[in-house]
Amino acid sequence: MSYGKPKRWSLGDEVEKPSKPSKRARPEDERPGKNSGDKPVVTFPSAGAFESTLAVDKSTLKHFKQFGIDLLKTWGAGVVSGFGNYTALGSGAPLEAIVRVTNRPSLLVTNGVFADPAEAKWRVALNANRQHILQALRAVGRVECENPDVPVPFLGTAWMVTDKLAITNTHVARMLLDFDGTSGSRAFPKNLGSNKQSGKPFRAFVNFDAQHLTTGESRVAIKRVVWAANNWEKITNYEPDMALLELDDSSPLPAPIPLADKPLRVGSQVVVIGYPAKDSRNPLDEMENYFKNIYNVKRIAPGDLTEYVDESHLKHDATTLGGNSGSVVLDMYTGSAVGLHYGGLVHEYNIAVTGAKIRQVLTSVLAGVNVELPEADSASIYVETEAVGRAPSDLGDRKGYNKKFLGRELPVPLPTPKEKDAPVLKYQHHSVVMNKARRLAWVAASNIDGELSKQIKRKNTKWWTDPRLDDKFQVGNDFYTGTSYDRGHLSRREDTAWGTTVETANVGQLDTFCYSNSAPQWWAFNQQTWLGLENKVLESVRTSGTKACVFTGPVFSDDDPTYKEVQIPLSYWKVITMVNEDGDGLVSIGCIISQGDAIATKGPRPGSVGLEGIQLGSYATYQVTVEHIGNVTGLNFGTLVDADPLKGTTEAIVIESVNNIRLA
Numbered sequence: 001m002s003y004g005k006p007k008r009w010s011l012g013d014e015v016e017k018p019s020k021p022s023k024r025a026r027p028e029d030e031r032p033g034k035n036s037g038d039k040p041v042v043t044f045p046s047a048g049a050f051e052s053t054l055a056v057d058k059s060t061l062k063h064f065k066q067f068g069i070d071l072l073k074t075w076g077a078g079v080v081s082g083f084g085n086y087t088a089l090g091s092g093a094p095l096e097a098i099v100r101v102t103n104r105p106s107l108l109v110t111n112g113v114f115a116d117p118a119e120a121k122w123r124v125a126l127n128a129n130r131q132h133i134l135q136a137l138r139a140v141g142r143v144e145c146e147n148p149d150v151p152v153p154f155l156g157t158a159w160m161v162t163d164k165l166a167i168t169n170t171h172v173a174r175m176l177l178d179f180d181g182t183s184g185s186r187a188f189p190k191n192l193g194s195n196k197q198s199g200k201p202f203r204a205f206v207n208f209d210a211q212h213l214t215t216g217e218s219r220v221a222i223k224r225v226v227w228a229a230n231n232w233e234k235i236t237n238y239e240p241d242m243a244l245l246e247l248d249d250s251s252p253l254p255a256p257i258p259l260a261d262k263p264l265r266v267g268s269q270v271v272v273i274g275y276p277a278k279d280s281r282n283p284l285d286e287m288e289n290y291f292k293n294i295y296n297v298k299r300i301a302p303g304d305l306t307e308y309v310d311e312s313h314l315k316h317d318a319t320t321l322g323g324n325s326g327s328v329v330l331d332m333y334t335g336s337a338v339g340l341h342y343g344g345l346v347h348e349y350n351i352a353v354t355g356a357k358i359r360q361v362l363t364s365v366l367a368g369v370n371v372e373l374p375e376a377d378s379a380s381i382y383v384e385t386e387a388v389g390r391a392p393s394d395l396g397d398r399k400g401y402n403k404k405f406l407g408r409e410l411p412v413p414l415p416t417p418k419e420k421d422a423p424v425l426k427y428q429h430h431s432v433v434m435n436k437a438r439r440l441a442w443v444a445a446s447n448i449d450g451e452l453s454k455q456i457k458r459k460n461t462k463w464w465t466d467p468r469l470d471d472k473f474q475v476g477n478d479f480y481t482g483t484s485y486d487r488g489h490l491s492r493r494e495d496t497a498w499g500t501t502v503e504t505a506n507v508g509q510l511d512t513f514c515y516s517n518s519a520p521q522w523w524a525f526n527q528q529t530w531l532g533l534e535n536k537v538l539e540s541v542r543t544s545g546t547k548a549c550v551f552t553g554p555v556f557s558d559d560d561p562t563y564k565e566v567q568i569p570l571s572y573w574k575v576i577t578m579v580n581e582d583g584d585g586l587v588s589i590g591c592i593i594s595q596g597d598a599i600a601t602k603g604p605r606p607g608s609v610g611l612e613g614i615q616l617g618s619y620a621t622y623q624v625t626v627e628h629i630g631n632v633t634g635l636n637f638g639t640l641v642d643a644d645p646l647k648g649t650t651e652a653i654v655i656e657s658v659n660n661i662r663l664a
Contacts, residue, residue, distance in 0.1 A: 096324055097347070098286050099303070099317040099318075105118070105302065108212040108294065132332055133273075136335055140159040142298070143155040143206055156168055156169060157323065164247060164249050164253065166245045167244055167326070169243060169325045170228040206247060207219045208254055220253065221247070222248075224246050225244070227361075257335070257336070259337050260356075263354070264338045266307060271330045273298070273300050278296075301320065307349070314339050314352050325341070325343070327341040328340065339354055392507075399426060400425075405547060406549060414443070415638075417442045417636075421436060422436075422442060427517070429448075432516045438556055440554060443553040445549065447547070448549070456509050458509075464513065466514050475566055486521045490518065495512075520568050549576075549577045556569060557569070571593065573633060587644075588643040592624050627647070
C-alpha cells in the first residue's frame with residue numbers, strides 16, 4: 001500500500017542536546033539565552049534522559065496560553081510532553097499529569113485483563129463495559145526503538161486507527177525522524193532501517209503487550225512515518241499533535257479502534273489506555289499512591305470528559321504520566337475513540353485531540369487511498385445482545401419452592417423481607433421474592449435433588465419477563481443491551497434441572513431464564529471461589545443422591561451506584577442448607593462476596609478477618625454466619641440461624657479456595 005509522497009516536518013528552531021553544539025549555525029539573536037528578545041528559553045524534555053532547549057516564539061506562547069499553560073511562568077521547567085523516566089527534570093506545569101489525587105486509579109493490565117478498581121463508581125462502570133475495553137486493549141501498544149542515539153526504552157503510546165496504520169503524537173514520532181543535515185528540518189525517512197547521519201541501525205516497533213507480570217510480547221515493526229503535524233507547536237496553521245505510523249502487516253494486526261461518530265457529552269466517563277512512565281514532574285507521593293512504583297507497562301485509567309476547548313481539543317481528568325503520550329481516550333460505553341491524549345497540566349486537566357479532528361486529518365491524508373475507517377456503533381460495537389424470549393404459557397401451574405423438601409420434620413422456610421409488598425413468583429423447583437423498588441429479587445430459593453439431577457446442555461435459551469408482574473418492576477433486556485453485564489442467574493439452571501423425566505428437568509432449567517431470577521453480575525462475581533463454593537456442596541449433594549435448599553440474593557444498600565437508572569448491588573450472599581450427617585437436623589452455610597462494606601463485626605480467629613471497617617481493593621468471598629446475612633439484608637431466616645456451624649461467632653472466614661469452607 002502506498003500513501004503518497006511523505007510530507008516534511010519541521011520543529012521550527014532546532015532542538016539541541018545539552019553540551020553538544022548545534023548541527024547548524026543560528027543567528028546570534030536566536031541562540032538560547034542570548035539576546036533572544038521575545039523568545040524565552042524553556043526546558044524541553046525530548047526523550048526523558050536529557051534536557052534540551054527550545055526558543056519559543058509568541059505564537060507558541062499564545063497556543064499554550066489558551067489551554068492555561070503559561071510558559072513564561074514555567075520557564076526552566078518541563079512544559080512539553082515527553083517520554084521515559086523524568087527523574088532529572090525540574091518541577092513546574094508538566095504535560096502528562098495527575099489531575100485528581102483521589103478516585104482516578106491507573107489499573108494494571110495482566111494477561112490482557114485489567115485489575116478490578118477499589119472505587120465502587122469505577123468498578124461498576126468498567127465491568128459494565130468490560131468487553132468494549134478489553135477489545136480496545138488489544139489495539140494499544142508501546143512505541144519502542146532500537147538505536148544507540150535514543151537513550152530510552154520506549155517513546156510513548158500508539159493505537160490502531162485503520163487496518164495498517166497506528167496513531168500517536170507528533171512529539172512521539174519525531175524521535176523516528178531524521179535531520180536532513182542542511183536546513184535543520186526533519187524529513188520522513190522512507191524506512192526505519194538506519195539513521196541517515198550516523199548510519200547506525202535504527203529499528204522501531206509497536207509492542208502490543210508489555211503488560212505487568214506477563215511473559216511474551218507482540219512487537220510489530222514500524223515501516224515508516226506516513227504523516228505528522230507540520231509546525232505542531234505553533235498556533236499559525238495549527239495542525240494537531242498527531243502522527244500516523246505504517247506497520248508491517250506481514251502478520252495479522254490487532255483490529256483498529258473505531259472513531260466516535262459524534263462528540264461525547266461533557267461529564268461522560270472515559271478510559272485512557274497507555275503506558276505511563278515514572279515522571280518526577282508530578283508529585284512523587286501521588287505517583288506512589290496510584291502506581292506503587294510499577295511503570296512502563298500497559299494500564300487503563302478511568303476519568304471524566306470535562307470540557308471541549310474547541311472542535312479539535314477536549315479535556316479529561318484521567319490519571320496520566322510521561323509515556324501516556326499517544327494514548328487513546330475511549331468512550332467505554334461504545335468502545336470508540338473520542339480522543340488522542342497528548343498532554344496536560346498537573347492538578348488541572350489533561351488534553352487530547354478530538355476524534356472529529358482525527359477523522360478530518362485521516363480523511364485528508366488518506367484521500368485517494370483505498371482505506372476504510374472503522375465506524376462506531378452508537379449502541380454497542382462488540383457485545384452481542386440476547387434475543388428476547390416469551391414466557392411459558394403455563395406459569396400458573398408452577399408450584400415453586402417447597403419448604404418441606406428436606407422432610408416434613410425438617411422444614412426450611414423461605415426467607416422473608418420486612419416489606420409486605422414483596423410478590424412471590426413460583427417456577428419449576430424454585431421461587432423468587434421480588435423487591436419492587438429495586439426491580440430485583442430479594443431472594444431466589446431453589447430445591448435441588450441430586451438423585452434426580454439431569455445434565456442438560458444450554459442451547460438457544462432466551463430471557464423473558466414474567467407476565468405476572470408489571471415490567472416496570474423487573475430489570476429487563478433494555479438494561480442489559482449494550483453493556484457487558486451478565487444476566488446473572490440467582491437460582492442456577494443446573495440447580496433446578498432435575499426430575500423423573502428429562503422433560504421435567506428441562507422445564508426447571510428453562511424457568512431460570514426469567515429476568516426476575518437475574519441480577520447484573522460483574523466478572524468478579526463469577527470468580528472461581530464463588531462458583532466453587534456452590535459446586536463443592538452440590539457435588540456432594542449429587543454424588544450422595546441427597547437434597548439441598550439454596551437461597552441467593554443481593555445485599556441492597558442506599559449507597560449502591562446507579563447505572564442506566566438501575567442501582568447495582570455490590571455484594572451478594574448465598575445460604576446452602578442440607579440435612580446433617582446424622583439425619584436428625586439441618587446444617588446451613590452462609591457466604592458473602594463483597595468488597596468489605598457489607599461486613600460489620602469483629603473476629604480474632606487466625607485464618608479469618610475482623611468484620612469491622614474492612615477496606616479491600618478487590619472482591620473477596622467470606623463465609624459468615626447466617627445471622628449476619630440476615631442483619632445486612634433485612635431478611636428473616638428463621639430456624640436456619642441455629643443450623644449454622646459458625647453460630648455464635650463474629651468472624652468472617654476468607655475463602656481463598658473451596659477447602660477453606662467449614663461444613664461442620
